[in-house]
Amino acid sequence: MSTPDLQVYKGKISFINHQKQFATIEYLYNNKEKAVNFKTDSGIGKKSHQFRLGDGVSFQLRLSDRGDKMAAYNVKFTHNTSVDLLIQKAAIENRFSGYLKMVENKYFVKEWESYILFPLLLSPWEVPPVETAANEAISFTLINLDKPNSIQAELFSHNYIPEYRKAVQHFNNKIDIEATVSKIAPHGVYLDLFGEKMKAKLGIEEAGEVKKGDTVQVLITYLSPYRVVVKKVADTGL
Numbered sequence: 001m002s003t004p005d006l007q008v009y010k011g012k013i014s015f016i017n018h019q020k021q022f023a024t025i026e027y028l029y030n031n032k033e034k035a036v037n038f039k040t041d042s043g044i045g046k047k048s049h050q051f052r053l054g055d056g057v058s059f060q061l062r063l064s065d066r067g068d069k070m071a072a073y074n075v076k077f078t079h080n081t082s083v084d085l086l087i088q089k090a091a092i093e094n095r096f097s098g099y100l101k102m103v104e105n106k107y108f109v110k111e112w113e114s115y116i117l118f119p120l121l122l123s124p125w126e127v128p129p130v131e132t133a134a135n136e137a138i139s140f141t142l143i144n145l146d147k148p149n150s151i152q153a154e155l156f157s158h159n160y161i162p163e164y165r166k167a168v169q170h171f172n173n174k175i176d177i178e179a180t181v182s183k184i185a186p187h188g189v190y191l192d193l194f195g196e197k198m199k200a201k202l203g204i205e206e207a208g209e210v211k212k213g214d215t216v217q218v219l220i221t222y223l224s225p226y227r228v229v230v231k232k233v234a235d236t237g238l
Contacts (some may be wrong), residue, residue, distance in 0.1 A: 038072035125164035
């Protein structure tokens, strides 16, 4: 086995195959344009960077596993000018157009102009796009703009399940909910708010002596498309 090249090179990702988890880096060496591939899934326990088209990277070279050509390793993200421009645009108007993509049964959005792929974040109470919608044009917003390495996309228009829309009404109008105890665990009591599709949790002490199937009056104190927090309503004794 040959000794890896210890020199650190710099280049830009010009091609990505998300299904096969490899990408191509273009770089200059001795004033000549060169290209080298690398595996985007490092297999290391720590969550790796979601490489995108146009990413600037630093890397080193060594023989590929087959030993017939050079491959990049120790690839590190440095910057992405296209992402920086999208962040600037989002500060003015956070609405973009793109295409839905399916990669390993997960939804992504490919922005029209930059061709950059962003993971699509869906609410647990949102009806996901049908698989046949892949490659269809959609509008979306970008979130986590303060963390360029963790930017995700959200659909501009959401299709929430009826239970979530009902929760929004109860939250906005401060209406109590008769929740059903669905599970009791050492660290909390789990509740069904409007049937089994929307769940919340109470602390053991706050819930009091309850058993599975009991009903508890609760009030939503916090609600977002990704999280719901409730508190037990005091028993009036009526």
